[in-house]
Amino acid sequence: MKLFNTLTNQKETFEPLRPGEISMYVCGPTVYNYIHIGNARSTVAFDTVRRYFEYRGYNVKYVSNFTDVDDKIIRRANEEGLTPSEIADKYIEAFYADTDALNVKRATKNPRVVENMDDIIDFVADLVDKDYAYEADGDVYFRARQFDDYGKLSDQSIDDLRQGASERLEAGADTVKEDAVDFALWKKAKPDEISWDSPWGKGRPGWHIECSVMATKYLGDTIDIHGGGHDLTFPHHENEIAQSEAHTGQTFARYWMHNGFVTMGDDGEKMSKSLGNFILAHDLIAQVPPQVVRFFLASAHYRSPLKFSEANLEEARTNLERLQTTYQNLNYRYNDATDSLTADDDMLAKIADFEEKFVEAMDDDINTPNGLTIIYQLMREINVYIENDHISKVVLDQMKATFTELVGIFGVTFEEEELLDDTIQALIDERTAARKAKDFERSDAIRDQLKAQGIILDDTAQGTRWRRSH
Structure with a gap:
């Protein structure tokens, strides 16, 4: 298996630290609002990566944090008349509701900043002791x-980074930093702001330090994979590397994976809260079936931009319905299938070949578009076979076992057919009798009547099948 490693800017053969096990850390949300589709895309992308690793037989320890102490949370708390803790609780619950609806597996651990404050303070104190950090008027900077390797993830020189940091400082602004490129590990508390006691006075953590602390605490000094959105490469992940490796003296993460943006409009503008062009996952899944949204988000390669549009959502809906119909057709043919046939071995070998090709496609940096192409080919083979x-x-x-397992990697679960009530079943039976009697006017009228109730009929050589419209 090969993964594209942002650290080396190339695909590399993936080799876990421990055979059969993978430690994976993915940056989670700052919980001050509902997640938007860009956030959901990252969550779904790495859930798909995780599912594929598990399909390949790995035991994945998956940790993703909640940032529950932040300026945005404090502002939202003031706006809503709640405490920062109450705001965090509210939007963590909302995150779970949205991601559960999108069939995202719960993380092995979702640590919160406030639960790890002692570890954060100890981590910062160690960096001060090692002279990697310094205190300045209650703040602590790295x-x-x-x-020495600062800038290696984003492939930038520290002098270029320093110039950029200097330009971002407001004209005439006072700064207590020794160097413009230094970043905050601990922030001095403002009046009436949530804070914790520390060796440097009351304050709270900087943004970057929390992920280093929680990744190393729950997964170890060196982890297999660190993931997140492409926009986190610098400064967040760059700073994580610096402070983590300064603290432990070990490689922090061996493989860095970054997902692409969700884009809006014909000009491909990135979706983000700061640009005000975002769509909340909470709102979208109230209008579009969550499994359609999930399939849309999972269908693109994780590193590629994903264009949000009604047309692309509709394409996902259509393809999902094709998969669902194939599954229903498989179930329907159990009614008259035999225990075995002389051609079984050839067909079983063909199914195994599809799975082998799927693995080959997905082993190339989790290439979901190519993986889906193989699934669609398998789907066509199934539909041809069941017409025999x-x-x-x-x-x-x-066929059913392989088909459901492969689409399951994309978070797709199939709906079992519901029992029809007696009235609908009677209409289907009446229509079958009308067709045999060549009363096509009555047959068509019943088809239209059932369609209006969301029941779609498919006439085949083996009889009439039904499915619900989505």
């Missing part, structure tokens, strides 16, 4: 220039 007059239960079982 000496970026002290870390004589089919094997053994083959159907293998």
Whole structure:
């Protein structure tokens, strides 16, 4: 298996630290609002990566944090008349509701900043002791220039970074930093602001330090994979590397994976709260079936931009319905399948070949578009096979097992057919009798009547199948 490593800017053969196990840390949300589709895209992308690793037999320890102490949270708390803790609780609950609806697996651990404050303070104190950090009027800053490899993830020189940092400072602004590129590990508390006691006075953590602390605490000094949105590469992940490796003396993460943006409009503008062009996942899944949204988000390669549009959502809906219909058709043919046929081995070998090609596609940096192409080819093979007059239960079982397992990596779960009530079943039976009697006017009228109730009929050589419209 090969993964694109942002650190080396190339695909590399993936080799975990421990055989059969993967430690994976993905930056989670700052919980002051509902997540938007860009946030959901990252969550779904890495859930798909995780699911594929698990399909390949790995035990994945997956940690993703909640930032529950932040300026944005404090502002939202003031706006809503709640405490920062109450705001965080509210939007963590909302995050779970949205991601559960999108069929995202819960993380092994979702640590929160406030639960790890002692560890954060100890981590910062160690960096001060090692002269990688310094206190200035109650704030604590990391000496970026002290870390020799600063800039290695974003492939930038520290002098260029310093110039950029200097330009971002407001004209005439006072700063207590030794160097403009230094970044905050601990921030002095403002009046009436939530704070914790520390060796440097009351304050709270800077943004970057929390992920270093929680990743190393729950996964170890060196982890296999660190993931997040492309926009986190600098400064967040760059700073994580510097402070973590300064603290432990070990490589922080061996593989860095970054997902692409969700874009809006014909000009491909990035979706973000700061630009005001975002769509909340909470609102979208109230209008569009969550599984359609999930399939839309999972279908693109994780590193590629994903264009949000009604047309692309509709394409996802159509493809999802094709998968669902194939599953229903498989179930329908169990009614008249035989225990075995002489051609079983050939068909079973063909199914195994599809799975082998799927693995080959996905092993190339989790190439979901190519993986889906193989799934669609398998789907067509299934639909051809089940039109045969004589089919094997053994083959159907293998088709169903392989088909459901592969689409499950994309978070797709199939709906089982519901039992029809007596009235609808009677209409289907009446229509079957009308067709046999060549009363096509009555047959068409019943079809239209059922369609109006969301029941779609498919006439095949093996009989009439029904499915619900989505």
